[in-house]
Amino acid sequence: MSDLSSAPARVQGAVRIVGAGLLGASIGLALRAKGVDIILDDASPSQLRLAIDYGAGRAAEPTDDPSVVVICVPPDVTARVIEAELAAFPRAVVTDVASVKLEPYRALLERGVDLTRYIGSHPLAGRERGGAISARADLFLGRPWVICRDAETPAWALSQVEGLALDLGTIPMEMTPDEHDRFVALVSHTPQLVASLLAAQLQDAEEGAIQLAGQGLRDTVRIASSAPELWVQILSANHAEVLPVLEQLSTDLTSVISALRDPEVPGARRTIADTIAAGNTGVARLPGKHGQNRRFASIVVLLDDRPGQLGALFTELGEIGVNIEDLRLEHSPGANIGLAEVQVLPEVKQRTVDDLESRGWRIAEV
Amino acid sequence: MSDLSSAPARVQGAVRIVGAGLLGASIGLALRAKGVDIILDDASPSQLRLAIDYGAGRAAEPTDDPSVVVICVPPDVTARVIEAELAAFPRAVVTDVASVKLEPYRALLERGVDLTRYIGSHPLAGRERGGAISARADLFLGRPWVICRDAETPAWALSQVEGLALDLGTIPMEMTPDEHDRFVALVSHTPQLVASLLAAQLQDAEEGAIQLAGQGLRDTVRIASSAPELWVQILSANHAEVLPVLEQLSTDLTSVISALRDPEVPGARRTIADTIAAGNTGVARLPGKHGQNRRFASIVVLLDDRPGQLGALFTELGEIGVNIEDLRLEHSPGANIGLAEVQVLPEVKQRTVDDLESRGWRIAEV
Structure with missing residues (x-):
């Protein structure tokens, strides 16, 4: 099947991964297949042992001198871990994979941390199941890897993070933290909330209604099974960008509700038809066939x-x-x-x- | 592959199908494989020819004496066609497959039509592509087939419609038109509107945002590609049942918007977490693995x-x-x-x- 290991690694030296969950362990698996020395660390000893057993890397040693540190911890602690790793490994470029890019960057700036060796990353990949046990070396294949750097970023540091992104089979895309957060608010954070709000209506559904549920509903609410603790952090960190999208959605919803109060009022059916047609236009902007794996x-x-x-x-x-x-x-x-x-x-x-x-x-x- | 034709047909006599689109032609294909004489009719001569070429049945003849009439026309004209077919074929049981059951039933009662030989049906099946060209004999396999009958319904008529539902490999489920409409408002009509409203936000999305879109978003908005003309009819006909679900959703959305205005206000993060957790509970009520074909x-x-x-x-x-x-x-x-x-x-x-x-x-x- 996909042979990620055929080309030599672009990333140079040892790679230290902090946080050995789904993303961290998947990065470790993929890079180890290319012969990269992977150092794993995790606040949870059992998660760490599991990831090592799974083949994602080795335990840290006092003599470690990684050239790249990849931080794969929850968004709320990302800024703190970035600061600690920059201090602990003064020759390494430090990157992170958090789903929000502006808030940790701002927090570090406010604390006066020198961010010359820091580059923000966000690989747009994941699965419903978390933890090292769900790790896959091909998790990132063909997915975008957002890189947020600034004018101060040295070429060697950028080259290492781009190399890492390419080694994992991703498509590196440079953008500012502001752009990233605005984009994911629309295509990831708002859809998560909408799926959750819709799925929440099923909590007390009559059994007869559940029996009539089909594939359309299942697809629409699939991502509603995501973890609350993670999403509170993501949504809180990116609330400024999520808000305007949700407010527009709320306005549109209110129009539809008005139209449905009496569909025989002139203009009401037009409002409903326009809503469905606007959805047609929106969904047509997404590349690829619905549900098809675009990596292949x-x-x-x-x-x-x-x-x-x-x-x-x-x-x-x-x-x-x-x-x-x-x-x-x-x-x-x-x-x-x-x-x-x-x-x-x-x-x-x-x-x-x-x-x-x-x-x-x-x-x-x- | 699936062999629907191995058992003899339960339905007795010839079956007339009015409306040779996706559902009508699929019913024709499946029943013809069991040797049933299928008479096709459609207001569109080209759609009719296509369905006949496709093998879904034969053209109507003046001597036809069907024992069952299945009406597969858009919801807005369903009541009128039911009335006409009951009059034209006084020995046949007449059923329909419209997605809304109460409105046509009420309209016929108000017009004083004798509904003894009428049984409302709704097979919960479909695909994104419409028309006879998309027809499949196994479209209904394992899906629910809702049957709405009343105390006046003769046993022979019920037995014919149940036989038809079983011949198509569906699971017949009896319920009242009120129950049906309340159930589908929750598990079909509201999800359609929510997917459309979310997809509509993508209409003017920046290209960078579209490039970050992944499978989660694609699944969430997949059904937003549905046809506006059909959904205006469905949503207008069932507006009384869709409204309370949408209003609750709107209330929940407003709470989330308030919480996201300032996630540091005490209780705000709790509101967000509760929303995601409520979605977890709701999605867990749906049977089967996400995205898995439950027919097999x-x-x-x-x-x-x-x-x-x-x-x-x-x-x-x-x-x-x-x-x-x-x-x-x-x-x-x-x-x-x-x-x-x-x-x-x-x-x-x-x-x-x-x-x-x-x-x-x-x-x-x-």
């Missing part, structure tokens, strides 16, 4: 509806030497043809299509 | 991380004679083991697990 390229193979077709396809993909990252089947019992949508790494897509076609497979969409 | 049973097979393992698994599943309905792969490049989550029909799950284990495969979760 998609090949749709037509299959005759008889036993062994999938096995033959997989055997031939194995002969071609292509790893299948994911697969979806679509088939209607009435039809004579099924579709297998195979996900592969983007760089092998064209070769795979060519090889499959030369072996007689029919490709539906390329 | 899941088998997780451990795979060694070497080429050919998936091919071997599929070949052996073919030898066992098991059809794979869906498959998800999970693999971390750092780890030595991958997981293949195979979806099969529930009735073959145990046999498949036993056969795979006897052939030396390791099963992770059963």
Whole structure:
């Protein structure tokens, strides 16, 4: 499957990771596969032991001299840990992965901390399950890695953090802390609150209503299972940027409520239709198919509806030497043809299509 | 794959389907596979031709004498078509699939229509793409089919509609029109509006924000791509039940906005945490894993991380004679083991697990 370890590491020297949860342990796993010396630290001894057992790195030693420190702790303590790590490792570039970038930066400035060796980061990745046990070396693959640096940032420090981001398979994107916080307020923090507010309405739902729930509702509220302790910190830290988005949403909601009080009033149906149409326009701005894993390229193979077709396809993909990252089947019992949508790494897509076609497979969409 | 056609049809006689879009054509496809004579009708000649070409049924003839009429037209015209079909086919039981059940029922009562032979239905199924071209015989498999009948409904009529629901692989659920409309307001109509309102905020998003959007946002707004013309009809027809849910949501949203104005005010962080926690409780009430297809049973097979393992698994599943309905792969490049989550029909799950284990495969979760 995805081979992140084939290229040598860009990041130089040892990498110290503070906070061995999902993000920290995932970074450790991915960099260790490239031969990087990973030093793990965590306030929780059991979390630390788990991450070490999982293969994400080794325990700290007094002689450690990391060239990069990656801070993967909760937002509320990020500023304090940045300050401590800058002091403890005076030759290292220090970065963090907190979901909010302006508040810790401001707090450090106010405390007069020299931030020359600090670069803020935010990898836009995660999963519903937390902790080292959920870590994955490919967690970051194809995801944006936001880098917030300023004019003072030395080239060597920037090069180390960019190297780290590339080693993890992410797409580094430079922006200011203000831009970052405004962007995530819209595409991450507000959606989290909206999903939670909607899911909260289900708390006391009648059992009959729950039985009618389908995939649409499940998708809409999926992220409502996120951890309250983490999200209180994120939302409080970024409240200034989340507020205007929520206030606009509240205004729009109030209009819809007015329209629904009496849909026969002239203009009411227009308000409802405009709301649904505005949602159409908004969702169309998101890249990629809904629900599709955008880290991979998609090949749709037509299959005759008889036993062994999938096995033959997989055997031939194995002969071609292509790893299948994911697969979806679509088939209607009435039809004579099924579709297998195979996900592969983007760089092998064209070769795979060519090889499959030369072996007689029919490709539906390329 | 899923074999809906193995059992004989429970529904007796010819079935007339009025409205040959996604739902109508899907019902036609599924019933034709059981040998039922399907008569298709549609106000749009091109939609009708497409559905007939697609194999969903045949064109109407003057001598038709259907025993069941299924009305699959937009909600706004459902009552009128029910009345016309009851008059045109005096021996048939007439049902409809509209997403709102009380308004058409009331409209027909007010017009004095004899509703003895009418039974309201609502199959909780659909897809983002509409039209006969998107029809699937297995669209309804495992989904609820709501049946609204009253004390006057004759047993033969109920038996026909229940037979139809079972022939399509659905789970028939009896409830009153009031219950139905209250339930779907919570689990379908409000989520649609909330997804649309959230997606609408993305309309004028800066490009940098769009680039940071991830799977969480995509899932949350997926259903916002639904058709405005249909949803105006649904929401207007069910406004009385949608309103109280939206008003509660608006109240909750206002509390969160107040808390976010200054998260350092005592109690503010508590309000935010309670909102996220309430969302946790709500989402936990939904059955099934998030995003998982609940129509099928899941088998997780451990795979060694070497080429050919998936091919071997599929070949052996073919030898066992098991059809794979869906498959998800999970693999971390750092780890030595991958997981293949195979979806099969529930009735073959145990046999498949036993056969795979006897052939030396390791099963992770059963």
